[in-house]
Amino acid sequence: MRAVVQDRFGPPEQVLRVTDIDRPEPGPGEVLVRLRATSVNTPDWIAVAGVPYALRLAARAKGAVRGTDVAGTVAALGEGVTGFGVGDAVFGTKWGSGFATAGTFAEYTTTGADRLVRMPAGLSFTDAAASVMSGLTARAAVVDAAAAGPGTRLLVNGASGGVGTFAVQIAKHRGAHVTAVCGPGNLDLVRGLGADAVVDYTAADFTAGADRYDAILDNVLNHPPRRAFRALAPGGVYLPNSIGNSVGLLAGLATMAGANLRGVLTRTRVASVDGGFTPERLAEVGDLVTSGAVTPVVDRVYPLEETPAAVARMYSHRARGNVVITMGD
Ligand SMILES: NC(=O)c1ccc[n+]([C@@H]2O[C@H](COP(=O)([O-])OP(=O)(O)OC[C@H]3O[C@@H](n4cnc5c(N)ncnc54)[C@H](OP(=O)(O)O)[C@@H]3O)[C@@H](O)[C@H]2O)c1
Structure with missing residues (x-):
């Protein structure tokens, strides 16, 4: 599959490259998602740039695939997963699983079934990806x-x-x-x-x-x-x-x-802001969007091949709203 791989810490357009890597396999309790969109968030640019420096202790650079927001369709189910079927449109997160090597700047990713919810009718993949983190x-x-x-x-x-x-x-x-x-x-x-x-x-x-x-x-x-x-x-x-x-x-x-x-x-x-995922919280955000109460603001949509530029856009701290990456048509 196509994926965006990091070589070392540094400016996004210097340290990220788009290449072919093996598709991940869903483990027990996991879902393989064919990604249709993801977005770029603070954890992504800091893990690429390696600032704060203290983060370098937790996030290794070489070979890592960044990205945490999931919007796509279920491609396969790991052992023991119920409640989802192949082809279901889902959104959710990989955030909380550490700076995992199988991130969402790729055509496929895996995440726990308990970290996904079904996309409500009327929600686009772009808006779903923009809405997660x-x-x-x-x-x-x-x-x-x-x-x-x-x-x-x-x-x-x-x-x-x-x-x-x-x-x-x-x-x-x-x-x-x-x-x-x-x-x-x-x-x-x-x-x-x-x-x-x-x-x-x-x-x-x-x-x-x-x-x-x-x-x-x-x-x-x-x-x-x-x-x-x-x-x-x-x-x-x-x-x-x-x-x-x-x-x-x-x-x-x-x-x-x-x-x-x-x-x-x-x-x-x-008070601290705990933006952690629960299915109920993400469903609430999805309802706010599909009801029209909230319209996600999208700075720009980048194709997967232009992910280094998308991460650089976030790294500039000038993005207006959310930076979204899409895969395929
Ligand atoms: N608690 C959590 O779980 C969690 C999760 C994700 C993110 N965050 C935090 O949320 C914050 C916001 O993230 P974000 O994704 O919205 O994007 P962001 O790129 O960090 O923020 C963009 C905003 O920052 C403003 N800005 C940039 N430099 C500025 C400056 N020198 N003075 C004043 N304003 C400045 C921009 O204003 P203009 O472009 O209008 O000038 C724009 O409104 C981040 O700092 C991140 O660490 C927390």
Whole structure:
């Protein structure tokens, strides 16, 4: 099968190559999926680039196939799998199985049957792929961590990325008042997603203004937590959610740890965003999309052969919404 294989850590277009490798076999409890689409997420570019450097201890480079989001059809069932049939359209994840060597930047992948759900009618493979990690993360932030609802004032920093575009729409669907922070070229995009207020980060600093928020979803971590805390209303919650765009041993992980420590010291609520998969959570995201409450924003769709460019696009931190890769027709 065609697959995108990594040789070493570094810039995506220098270290990824498209080649032929053996098709994986589904083990007991696993499903072989013929992929129709996947997307590029933070774990993919950090595993390709090898930053934070600490990650290199866990993610070996040579021969690895990256990618975690699954959208495709069931090609074969491993021993003991029930509930799926060959040809079923499914979406789900490989995330949580470590930086596995049989990722989704390929024509086929295997994953646990318990990490897949049937795609609802009306969901395209492209939208399904865009919805897995970005949708699960945004849902976790808005629903579980912020408990956003009518009257909640939510600020989303990094509103124009994959996670941010889902978060703005899910929060609006739940009746929250949403302030979206992004660059000047994306203000119309986030307004179109329903944001009540927008902040152009090149013209204003949300941590220095007079507005206060019940929840701040921080997908960028470009302000020290002590400054971000100043924008919280009494009792508000800060959600640090970025491994970071910078190089370094720990990159954004250190800032997230610092935010948690400062939260304890200043009695400020800080909550982590657990975008982990459960079938129920992904089904909820799928329903939001097929009901029309949320429209996945897709930056660009790349054919599998152009995966190095797709990963480079995410690595630029300028993608508008989600970067999707498709396989075949
Ligand atoms: N908790 C989890 O399970 C989980 C899972 C996946 C991802 N994440 C985290 O979610 C975050 C967002 O990921 P993503 O996929 O949405 O894409 P992303 O590429 O990390 O974020 C894109 C956004 O970042 C903004 N941005 C980039 N550089 C900036 C800067 N210097 N100042 C201000 N804004 C800047 C962009 O704004 P403009 O382009 O408009 O300028 C855009 O809105 C990541 O940091 C990632 O670590 C967490």
